Amino acid sequence: MSNSMSMIGGAILVLLLAGYIAQQYGLPPPKPKIVGIDLGTTFSSIGIYHAVTGRTTIIADDLGKKSVPSVVAFLSNGSVLVGTRAVDQQEKNPQRTIYDAKRFIGKVFQPDDEQFLKYYFQADKKRYPFTILLDKEGRAYFEIPLDSGNKLLYPEEVGSIIIEYLKEAAEKHVESKLSQAVISVPAEFTEEQRNFTAKAVELAGLEVRRVISEPTAAALAYGLHKKQGIENVVVVDLGGGTLDVSVLWLQGGTFVTQAMAGNNRLGGQDFNNRVQQFLLEKIKNQFGKEITNKEDLQTMRLEIERAKLRLTAHPKTKIQFKLIEIGEWSYEMTRDEFKELNDDLLKSIEQPMEAALQDANLDKEAVDEVVLVGGSTRLPAVRRIAGHFFGKPPNFGVDPELAVVTGAAVQAGVIGGGWPLQVAAMELQTKRRKRHFYTDVESVKKKTEA
Numbered sequence: 001m002s003n004s005m006s007m008i009g010g011a012i013l014v015l016l017l018a019g020y021i022a023q024q025y026g027l028p029p030p031k032p033k034i035v036g037i038d039l040g041t042t043f044s045s046i047g048i049y050h051a052v053t054g055r056t057t058i059i060a061d062d063l064g065k066k067s068v069p070s071v072v073a074f075l076s077n078g079s080v081l082v083g084t085r086a087v088d089q090q091e092k093n094p095q096r097t098i099y100d101a102k103r104f105i106g107k108v109f110q111p112d113d114e115q116f117l118k119y120y121f122q123a124d125k126k127r128y129p130f131t132i133l134l135d136k137e138g139r140a141y142f143e144i145p146l147d148s149g150n151k152l153l154y155p156e157e158v159g160s161i162i163i164e165y166l167k168e169a170a171e172k173h174v175e176s177k178l179s180q181a182v183i184s185v186p187a188e189f190t191e192e193q194r195n196f197t198a199k200a201v202e203l204a205g206l207e208v209r210r211v212i213s214e215p216t217a218a219a220l221a222y223g224l225h226k227k228q229g230i231e232n233v234v235v236v237d238l239g240g241g242t243l244d245v246s247v248l249w250l251q252g253g254t255f256v257t258q259a260m261a262g263n264n265r266l267g268g269q270d271f272n273n274r275v276q277q278f279l280l281e282k283i284k285n286q287f288g289k290e291i292t293n294k295e296d297l298q299t300m301r302l303e304i305e306r307a308k309l310r311l312t313a314h315p316k317t318k319i320q321f322k323l324i325e326i327g328e329w330s331y332e333m334t335r336d337e338f339k340e341l342n343d344d345l346l347k348s349i350e351q352p353m354e355a356a357l358q359d360a361n362l363d364k365e366a367v368d369e370v371v372l373v374g375g376s377t378r379l380p381a382v383r384r385i386a387g388h389f390f391g392k393p394p395n396f397g398v399d400p401e402l403a404v405v406t407g408a409a410v411q412a413g414v415i416g417g418g419w420p421l422q423v424a425a426m427e428l429q430t431k432r433r434k435r436h437f438y439t440d441v442e443s444v445k446k447k448t449e450a
Contacts, residue, residue: 270345342381
C-alpha cells in the first residue's frame with residue numbers, strides 16, 4: 001500500500017515539476033485534445049485551454065468569425081453551407097436554410113397535449129420559412145427539398161454539422177486532431193435534451209467528456225470558482241431567442257443551481273421584430289402597400305440586426321434597405337426610439353429575475369456577483385435594468401457571446417489536467433424546475449389563427 005501511495009505521489013510530483021519547468025523555460029505546451037463547445041440557438045463557438053499559460057483561445061473560422069451563426073443551409077444539389085455563408089444566401093434560399101434548431105433538440109411534443117401542440121407548435125411552424133414536421137414519437141424534424149428528393153434532418157443532426165464545422169476550424173488552428181469535448185447546455189435542459197445534445201457532438205466525431213450548464217460555464221469564464229467569499233451568483237443570459245436567469249450557489253469550487261426562471265420567447269429576435277413591424281408600418285403609410293416578398297422581409301431582418309448592434313455603440317444609426325417591391329429606402333433610428341419600441345419587453349426582463357430570487361429564497365442584497373451572458377446583454381438598456389435591479393454593476397468584461405464557450409474551455413482544461421492546475425470546478429446537476437414565463441395561450445392562439 002505504501003509503495004502504491006509513493007508511486008502516485010511521485011507521479012504527481014513529476015507532473016508538477018514538468019509543468020513548472022515548461023512554464024519557466026518556455027517549452028512548447030502539449031497540444032490540447034479537449035475542446036469546449038457552445039452550441040447556441042443563434043451563435044456557436046469553440047475554444048481551447050492552453051496548458052502552461054493557463055489562457056483560453058476562442059477559435060475563429062476561416063472567415064474570422066468567433067461567433068459562428070448556428071445556421072445550416074443546403075443548395076438544391078445537396079451541397080452544405082454553414083455559419084456566415086449559410087446566412088448570406090438565406091434570403092434567396094429560405095426553405096433550405098435551417099436555424100434555431102436548438103429550440104427543438106431532444107424535445108417531444110406530446111400527442112395528448114392538444115392545446116400546446118396546436119397553438120405553440122403551429123406558431124413555431126408559421127414563424128419559420130422552412131418545413132418543420134413531427135414524427136410518430138412527437139419529435140420535430142426538418143424537411144428540405146433537394147433536386148434528388150426531400151432530405152429529412154433532425155435537430156441533433158443540424159447541431160452535428162455545426163459542431164463538425166467548428167471542430168475543423170479548431171483542428172486547423174492547433175494543427176492536430178481533436179478527439180474530446182466539453183459541451184454546454186441550458187441549465188433547464190432535461191436528461192433527454194442533454195443526451196441529444198451529446199449525440200450531436202458524437203455525430204461530429206468527438207467523445208463527450210462532460211455536459212456543463214451554460215450558467216456554470218459563464219461563472220467559470222469570470223473565474224468566480226477561484227474567488228474568495230463568493231457564494232451566490234446570478235447569471236442573466238439574454239440571447240437571440242431566449243432569456244434565462246439562474247441562481248448558483250458556489251462552495252469549494254462546486255456549483256449548485258438553486259433556481260431558474262426565464263422566458264423562452266424573449267430575446268434579440270423579438271426586439272428586432274418590433275423594429276421590423278414599426279418600419280413595415282412606415283413603408284405602408286408612405287407607399288400604400290404592404291411588403292410581403294420573403295426576400296424583402298429577410299433583407300429587412302438582417303439589416304435590422306446589424307442596426308441593433310450599431311446602436312449598442314452609437315446613439316443613432318441609419319437603417320437602409322434595397323427592396324424588390326419598393327427599391328431603396330432608409331430610416332434613421334435613435335437608441336431612445338429603439339428602447340421605446342421595446343419598452344414593455346425590456347421591462348419584462350425583471351420578472352424572471354424576481355422569480356428566480358424568490359425560488360432560491362434569496363434577497364437581492366445577498367447576491368455576490370451578477371454575470372451577463374448572451375449577445376443581447378450588449379444593449380445598454382439591458383445592462384441598466386440588471387444593474388438597477390440588483391443594486392450593483394453586473395459583470396460584462398468577457399465578450400457576452402463568448403462567455404459560455406470560454407467557461408466550457410476552462411472546464412476542458414480542468415479535465416485535461418493542464419498546468420497550471422485549475423481549481424477543481426464541479427457541478428451538481430440540479431433537479432429544480434425552471435419557472436417559465438410564456439405568452440399566454442390565448443395570445444398565441446390569436447397569432448396562429450390570424
